[in-house]
Amino acid sequence: MSGPVQSIERAAAVLRLLAGGPGRLGLGEVASALGLAKGTAHGILRTLQHVDFVEQDQATGKYQLGAALLHLGSSYLDVNELRSRSINWADALAARSGEAVRLGTPLEGRVLIVHHVFRPDDTLQTLDVGSLLPLHASSLGKVLLAFGATPLEPVVAAGLETYTRHTAGTAEELGRALAEIREAGWAADIQEMIMGEAGVAAPIRGHGGLVVGAMGVTGALERICDSKGRPHPPLVDMVRGAARAVSRDLGAARW
Numbered sequence: 001m002s003g004p005v006q007s008i009e010r011a012a013a014v015l016r017l018l019a020g021g022p023g024r025l026g027l028g029e030v031a032s033a034l035g036l037a038k039g040t041a042h043g044i045l046r047t048l049q050h051v052d053f054v055e056q057d058q059a060t061g062k063y064q065l066g067a068a069l070l071h072l073g074s075s076y077l078d079v080n081e082l083r084s085r086s087i088n089w090a091d092a093l094a095a096r097s098g099e100a101v102r103l104g105t106p107l108e109g110r111v112l113i114v115h116h117v118f119r120p121d122d123t124l125q126t127l128d129v130g131s132l133l134p135l136h137a138s139s140l141g142k143v144l145l146a147f148g149a150t151p152l153e154p155v156v157a158a159g160l161e162t163y164t165r166h167t168a169g170t171a172e173e174l175g176r177a178l179a180e181i182r183e184a185g186w187a188a189d190i191q192e193m194i195m196g197e198a199g200v201a202a203p204i205r206g207h208g209g210l211v212v213g214a215m216g217v218t219g220a221l222e223r224i225c226d227s228k229g230r231p232h233p234p235l236v237d238m239v240r241g242a243a244r245a246v247s248r249d250l251g252a253a254r255w
Contacts, residue, residue: 089245103204105214137192138201139214143181204243
């Protein structure tokens with residue numbers, strides 16, 4: 001019986017290292033952490049990059065997990081209880097609201113989109129399943145932060161990237177926003193990641209009332225918000241109602 005293949009073991013070790021790290025890692029950091037020669041580490045990273053399991057930031061040269069690896073995990077996501085319980089409610093929310101619906105869970109300091117229902121019109125749209133969004137600049141992410149589904153400290157420690165002039169750029173600003181979200185029971189992002197776009201999200205709770213995910217709508221600012229930049233109350237009610245319905249299906253006693 002043949003033994004393990006060393007190159008595959010090393011590639012797996014690189015992927016685990018990138019998955020468990022606080023952010024992108026440079027070649028030297030990967031080599032040092034795994035006790036590999038830089039040439040060996042570079043060869044593994046380049047191979048993983050070739051199959052889109054790893055991506056390299058062009059500005060810094062550092063590496064992170066690639067989108068193809070996240071898509072490879074979609075077979076798990078398909079049977080994940082959160083996703084399966086949410087599908088029908090997400091479809092109904094998209095039909096009622098006329099907007100795209102996304103379901104997110106925390107992953108490595110970001111929001112992983114595990115389900116996406118297209119806006120019910122004929123416009124060209126891109127499937128977001130497997131995409132990673134910033135926690136502090138998305139309505140889905142702020143819900144996860146506000147209700148303790150993922151810790152706040154590492155997000156602040158990693159630095160709050162300002163995507164637009166509306167993004168919370170300091171710990172104090174983000175803290176105030178999260179307090180308001182906990183009070184209201186839902187979150188919005190108004191041009192915080194992309195100018196001209198807005199979103200509304202609400203928490204999904206599982207057994208014991210713990211927040212296990214978030215569901216929300218996203219679309220053009222003029223459709224999501226009124227003339228004063230506030231989300232339309234009927235839309236907020238639709239999102240919260242759908243999230244509550246999923247929570248009930250997951251066995252949550254409160255929401």
